Amino acid sequence: MPLIRKIFLAVIFLFQVAPGLKSQEKASSLSVYGYVSSLQSAMFDSVSGPVSYDNLIHNRLNIRGYIGKNITLAIDFRNRLFTGDLARSGNFYSSVIDRDLGWIDLSWNVINENSFFLNVTLDRAWIEFKTGKIEICAGRQRINWGQTFVWNPNDIFNAYSFFDFDYTERPGSDAVRFQYFATPSSVVEIAVKADNKNEITAAGLYRFSKWGYDIQILGGFSQSEDYIAGAGWSGHIGSLSFRGETSLFRPVEKSRKGILLTTAGIEKIFRDNSIAQIQLMYCNNPLNLTDFNSLYSGNLTARELAFSKFTSFCSFNWAVTPLLNTGISVMWFPDMKGYFTGPSVDYSLAENLDFTLLWQHFRGNLNDIKTRLNIAFLRIKYSF
Numbered sequence: 001m002p003l004i005r006k007i008f009l010a011v012i013f014l015f016q017v018a019p020g021l022k023s024q025e026k027a028s029s030l031s032v033y034g035y036v037s038s039l040q041s042a043m044f045d046s047v048s049g050p051v052s053y054d055n056l057i058h059n060r061l062n063i064r065g066y067i068g069k070n071i072t073l074a075i076d077f078r079n080r081l082f083t084g085d086l087a088r089s090g091n092f093y094s095s096v097i098d099r100d101l102g103w104i105d106l107s108w109n110v111i112n113e114n115s116f117f118l119n120v121t122l123d124r125a126w127i128e129f130k131t132g133k134i135e136i137c138a139g140r141q142r143i144n145w146g147q148t149f150v151w152n153p154n155d156i157f158n159a160y161s162f163f164d165f166d167y168t169e170r171p172g173s174d175a176v177r178f179q180y181f182a183t184p185s186s187v188v189e190i191a192v193k194a195d196n197k198n199e200i201t202a203a204g205l206y207r208f209s210k211w212g213y214d215i216q217i218l219g220g221f222s223q224s225e226d227y228i229a230g231a232g233w234s235g236h237i238g239s240l241s242f243r244g245e246t247s248l249f250r251p252v253e254k255s256r257k258g259i260l261l262t263t264a265g266i267e268k269i270f271r272d273n274s275i276a277q278i279q280l281m282y283c284n285n286p287l288n289l290t291d292f293n294s295l296y297s298g299n300l301t302a303r304e305l306a307f308s309k310f311t312s313f314c315s316f317n318w319a320v321t322p323l324l325n326t327g328i329s330v331m332w333f334p335d336m337k338g339y340f341t342g343p344s345v346d347y348s349l350a351e352n353l354d355f356t357l358l359w360q361h362f363r364g365n366l367n368d369i370k371t372r373l374n375i376a377f378l379r380i381k382y383s384f
Contacts, residue, residue, distance in 0.1 A: 029067075034060040037381035039166055041084075044374050054084030058166065062124070070131055074139075076124030076169070083116040094119075101299070102140060103174035103194040123172050135179040140172045143191050145205055145218065146245065147232040150279050150313045150331075151305045153247035153261035154232045156222050157193050157201060159302040163295045163340075163360060166379070173201075185209040199224040212236065223301065226251050226259075241267040249303045259303045260284045265313075273319035281311045286335065292362045292373045308335035323348040338364015352383045 039056040058080050065073040086093045094117045100107035106122035126139030146152030150162050157173045175193035182188060186208040193201040203220025213235030222228045230247035244264035251258060265279030283306030294300070311334075317327035324347050331340040344358040356379040363372040 029065065031064045032061065033384060034062050035381055035383040036060075037166075037379055040378045042376045045372055046374075052085040054082070054086050056166075057081040057083075060169070070129060072128045072130075074124050074126050074128075074141075075122065078119075078121040078123055080119045080121075081116065082119070087117060088115050101196050102172075103196065103198070104140075105196070106140065123169070133181045135177075135181075137177045137179075138175075140174050141177065142170055142172045143175060143177055143193075144170075145189075145216070145232070147214075147216070147234045148243045148245055148263055148265055148279060149267070149277060150265070151261075151263045151281050151311075152245060153263060153302055153305060154216070154218060154230050154245040156203060156218075156220075156228060156230075156247070156302045157191060159300055159305065161295050161300060163342075165358065166377075185214075195223070203228065222249060222303070225253075225256075226303065237266070239268065241269075243267075247302065257285050261303070261305060275315075275317045277313070277315045279313045281306055281313075283309060283311075289336070290366060292366070292371070308333040310334055333364055336364035336366070338362070349380075354381045354383075355379070356381070 035058075037056075037058045039058060041054045041056070042051050043054070044051040058078070061077045061079070063075045067073070080097070082094070082097065091112070094109055094112050097117075097119050098107050098109045100121070106125070108120050109117050110120050111118040122140065124140055124142070126137050126141040128135060128137040143157040144155065145157070146155040152159065157175060158171045160167070160170045173193040174195070175191055177189065177191040180188045186206070189205040189207075191201075191203060191205075195201075201220070201222050201224075203218055203222070205216055205218040207214060207216040209215070213233050216232045218231070219229045220227075226249040228247060228249050230245065232243075232245040234241070234243040236242060242264070243266075244262075246260070246262040249259040249261075261281065261283050263279060263281040265277060267275065267277045269275050286306040286308055287300075287304045289295075289307040312332045313329070315327060315329040317325060319325045324345075326343075326345050328341065328343045330342075333339065340360070340362050342358060342360045344356065347355045349355050356377070358377045358379075360375045360377070361372070362374075363370075365371070
């Protein structure tokens with residue numbers, strides 16, 4: 001592994017010093033783009049303390065190579081330097097960050113000291129071939145079958161947490177994906193994924209347009225544990241966007257309970273550049289959440305999105321000026337007698353340079369204990 005790490009580091013630093021390779025034309029042979037951000041965070045139960053301070057320097061590199069008009073190759077890196085109280089707390093935190101759930105382990109803590117560590121993760125590595133109405137993609141990739149904003153029970157290949165706002169690209173899967181675009185408004189997809197436990201997820205999807213809606217139906221096998229059937233839609237009711245998804249997970253082993261997840265939401269865009277969203281979710285067998293930190297672990301699957309039989313979400317975002325955007329999100333978990341709230345402010349400091357201030361507050365009963373958690377984030381991000 002040391003040799004592999006050296007090779008990856010050499011590639012990373014090569015492209016760090018060569019951002020000018022980025023091209024505006026897809027026909028070019030190579031393009032490089034990404035960002036560098038500094039994320040400061042403070043985690044505490046109450047303002048009286050104690051407070052845990054941490055910092056994350058996050059560099060992302062997205063590399064695309066084009067071979068003619070039909071073949072595209074991608075290699076995307078996450079390079080993250082962790083410092084602060086969590087990094088000094090022992091090897092447990094660094095081992096969590098280093099964990100790769102893919103079929104191939106492409107995450108390395110290349111430096112792991114007592115007070116800081118550097119993690120390099122290859123979260124995209126795929127080759128795509130296009131010809132006529134057919135697209136085939138193999139490798140670590142994102143397969144996004146979700147239709148809604150917050151919870152996506154149809155997103156069976158790489159579910160993600162709404163609360164992990166700093167990972168905008170979302171996780172990928174080690175998979176093979178086949179797409180056939182029968183018409184401009186319909187597509188047939190078949191995908192197969194393997195994970196670090198050699199568990200297989202294999203499913204097919206058919207998406208089409210009808211009655212002014214994009215509709216999809218899907219079915220298959222999830223993580224070698226469940227048969228799955230689902231459907232989703234997106235369209236409009238008057239001036240409102242209307243989206244929804246439903247998935248039924250039926251266990252192969254009869255000793256486990258089946259899970260039904262259904263969610264639907266509406267979205268309204270107002271003339272003053274503000275957006276309001278509401279989404280509701282029902283689950284017949286919600287997950288027993290033991291701590292709020294699980295929301296950031298990256299281990300949750302599509303069948304584990306709910307922590308209460310009924311969950312509600314609403315958000316309001318307002319672009320005060322072209323440079324300033326404000327927002328607030330709220331979730332309610334009745335079974336936990338809890339809620340989440342997250343106000344945010346985004347400001348464009350200069351071209352490609354953004355400032356974000358965000359606070360996440362959780363409160364609820366975990367294991368019959370009243371628990372609360374506050375995390376304040378401050379991020380400066382430069383994109384290139």
